[in-house]
Amino acid sequence: MISIHVLLFAQVAVDIGQAELQIELPDNATVDDALAALSERYPSIALQGHQLAIAVNADYADIGHKLSPGDELALIPPVSGG
């Protein structure tokens, strides 16, 4: 198992009610696996992976990106306010 630190922004943070959390994932898990684990644990997350910008260790990443222990995964939903 690997432990990943997750940063949540905007609507996703509102949906879950917290701005960061820790998740455990199987070895070789990808960003997509992390998203699946999160939406299972927090069904209130309404936005899907392809509707979010995702960064791993502050680098924009796609959902196939393979995660390593201690990675910081950021979910950055679009915001439209002006």
Added chain:
Amino acid sequence: MTTTAKLPDLSKEEIQRYSRHLILPEVTLTGQKKLKAASLLMIGTGGLGAPVSMYLAAAGIGRIGLVDFDRVEFTNLQRQIIFSTQDVGQDKLTAAKARLEGANPHIKIETHQVHLSSENALDIIGDYDIVIDGTDNFPTRYCVNDACVILRKPNVYGSIFRFEGQATLFDPRVKGPCYRCLYPDPPPPGMVPSCAEGGVLGILPGIIGTIQAAEAIKLILGQGKNLVGRLLRFDALAMSFKEFRLRRDPNCPVCGDNPSITELIDYEQFCGIRGEESTTIIRDGQDIPAINVQELKAAIDAEEDFELIDVREPHEHQICNIRSASLIPLGQIAGQLAQFDPNKRYVVHCKLGGRSAQAVELMRQAGLDAINVSGGITAWAKEVDQAMPTY
């Protein structure tokens, strides 16, 4: 941008006005002339457009275009500091133009009183060097992005939500990423609340807008390290900035290596119909049944058999409410579906109609008889109970 040879002169008054710029080695007389020679289009004269246009006018950007079609409302004044109380009811551009010309008579303010769309975006944007995106909705953001990529114009992006904001610079001239590289697909309608639905800290667009203004000035001066390829995210509650490195997506439909979108499209269709503006919400191809506030009033007066549910938050319910409504915030609806009576009719409202549509969808999926109130309590306050405060 204009070359040094063609730069305009500064008058004695202008030299005095810009003296604190002129003594900066990064600006100098030449840099100030570049600012005077530059043209910039501010799309949206709202929370972001207010500080952006005020600082850029003060800084001496020679020609500033403003795009907006709204009128000033009381709810704008908490953050749109370009407007005064006496401007309420007036069209935004007339008020903004007067304020900016008052701030700096040496510049030209142009107004475009239109809804920016695929019909006019290329014409309007094509006439300016730099675009600043301060719009408040997804269709216009995608439209501005695509037009800027097609016209190869730098697009200084900023966006806000409650206490947090994002800013970056999309610059197709240097093959930087575009908005679609960041967000290829728009969120489903109603899923991301606007400032009107979600609220916004008044100072927040001041912070994000001044970041956009600083990026525009640096771009014109050719100074410093700009935000191309970096998404700057600000959180006012944590008072922290965080930066994410972006990259251009070679498969991006607009700025990728083989773009499939080479002209503007129908952005309202691309993003879906927005909940708060339509009487029925179309999602997953299914219409959500709705009544308007007049019909709701008639049903209450006739003592029809139904239960009215308010799915707003308690602090919103406190501001104003329809007396017979029971408060069940949207976030609690899913967990309470089993407690609703399948033989009863539920009429659901929120502030504008977006959240209640989501609640109705959840309730109907659970086999309940639920309908939405289009326009929400805001429409009720406008059409049925004029004494009710709006927010």
